[in-house]
Amino acid sequence: MNMSVIEITNLTKDYEVGFLRKRKVRALDGLSLSIDSGQIFGFLGANGAGKTTTLKLLMRLIFPTTGSARILGHDIQDMRMHQRIGYLPENPYFYDYLTAREFLDYCAQIFGFPAPVRKKRAADLLARVKLDEKRWDTQLRKFSKGMLQRVGLAQSLVNDPEIVFLDEPMSGLDPVGRREVRDLIAAMRDEGKTVFMCSHILSDIEVLCDQVAILKKGKLAQVGYLDELRRKTEGPNRMEVMATGTDADSLHKHLPGSEIAPTPRGLRIEIASEDEIEKVIAALRQAGGKVVSIQPVKQSLEELFLD
Numbered sequence: 001m002n003m004s005v006i007e008i009t010n011l012t013k014d015y016e017v018g019f020l021r022k023r024k025v026r027a028l029d030g031l032s033l034s035i036d037s038g039q040i041f042g043f044l045g046a047n048g049a050g051k052t053t054t055l056k057l058l059m060r061l062i063f064p065t066t067g068s069a070r071i072l073g074h075d076i077q078d079m080r081m082h083q084r085i086g087y088l089p090e091n092p093y094f095y096d097y098l099t100a101r102e103f104l105d106y107c108a109q110i111f112g113f114p115a116p117v118r119k120k121r122a123a124d125l126l127a128r129v130k131l132d133e134k135r136w137d138t139q140l141r142k143f144s145k146g147m148l149q150r151v152g153l154a155q156s157l158v159n160d161p162e163i164v165f166l167d168e169p170m171s172g173l174d175p176v177g178r179r180e181v182r183d184l185i186a187a188m189r190d191e192g193k194t195v196f197m198c199s200h201i202l203s204d205i206e207v208l209c210d211q212v213a214i215l216k217k218g219k220l221a222q223v224g225y226l227d228e229l230r231r232k233t234e235g236p237n238r239m240e241v242m243a244t245g246t247d248a249d250s251l252h253k254h255l256p257g258s259e260i261a262p263t264p265r266g267l268r269i270e271i272a273s274e275d276e277i278e279k280v281i282a283a284l285r286q287a288g289g290k291v292v293s294i295q296p297v298k299q300s301l302e303e304l305f306l307d
């Protein structure tokens, strides 16, 4: 049975803003979450929803106004637990004049690893995040954003953590890089690690995550397995018929009142259920068109997100 490795209880954070006249802005409002071990948990939300705030609270970089959290059974005030977790900040800060290899060696040193272990681990991790070996001894100030992001990811794994917290791990990466990082995150799960990742790149979340939570203006709006969330908000079995050989106007005459939309792949006809398929096929025949495909309409995460 999976046990919960992150327990967040009623976590709330107010930031104090303004200089002369101070006021409070509630960035996180009573968040409670429980995350099981061995999964990739996606933490979603629009800009400013409070994702980074949540991670910073968990990492103890800022302190909650109220509420508490436990990681691996320890209260987040207990700093010993940091030996067992990894963290990729949203905007990582790097020592510009260190090379990638030196930087990782330095990170490993913080965890107290002896020199031979550090050397091997730095090389293993740089290879693992697919940083071009020719650049391992280049100073970080000469790195592109995508290359830095890889170094940041390598750094988050330096202590072989049980839980990895990633704040926008795909940011700054091109499509190939995103794919590689996606595979890397999936491999973390295969090794038994738990991954807690923030993102607003929904397609990445959709292919990677087991469960997701959606944060809206500091409040938890949805949480659960992706399939369950979809099922909850989806109507009954809507179907999509794709057809070619005719145009929307001609088809409309034979199929009044239907949703018909031209797309680059042909006409898209959305119907309320399977029962209407026969009707659509008959109408298409009359209009001189033919069916290309019929499939259930799956609500994308994007629609769920915008709901």
Ligand SMILES: Nc1ncnc2c1ncn2[C@@H]1O[C@H](COP(=O)(O)OP(=O)(O)OP(=O)(O)O)[C@@H](O)[C@H]1O
Pocket (backbone or CB within 6 Å): 015, 016, 017, 025, 026, 027, 045, 046, 047, 048, 049, 050, 051, 052, 053, 054, 090, 200
């Ligand atoms: N240090 C700060 N002082 C004051 N307000 C802050 C501070 N940091 C964040 N906020 C505010 O808290 C809210 C949540 O910000 P947060 O960075 O957690 O959002 P986010 O979900 O990570 O957004 P993004 O997707 O843009 O990274 C925002 O309204 C932001 O303006």
Ligand SMILES: [Mg+2]
Pocket (backbone or CB within 6 Å): 051, 052, 053, 090, 167
């Ligand atoms: Mg953020």
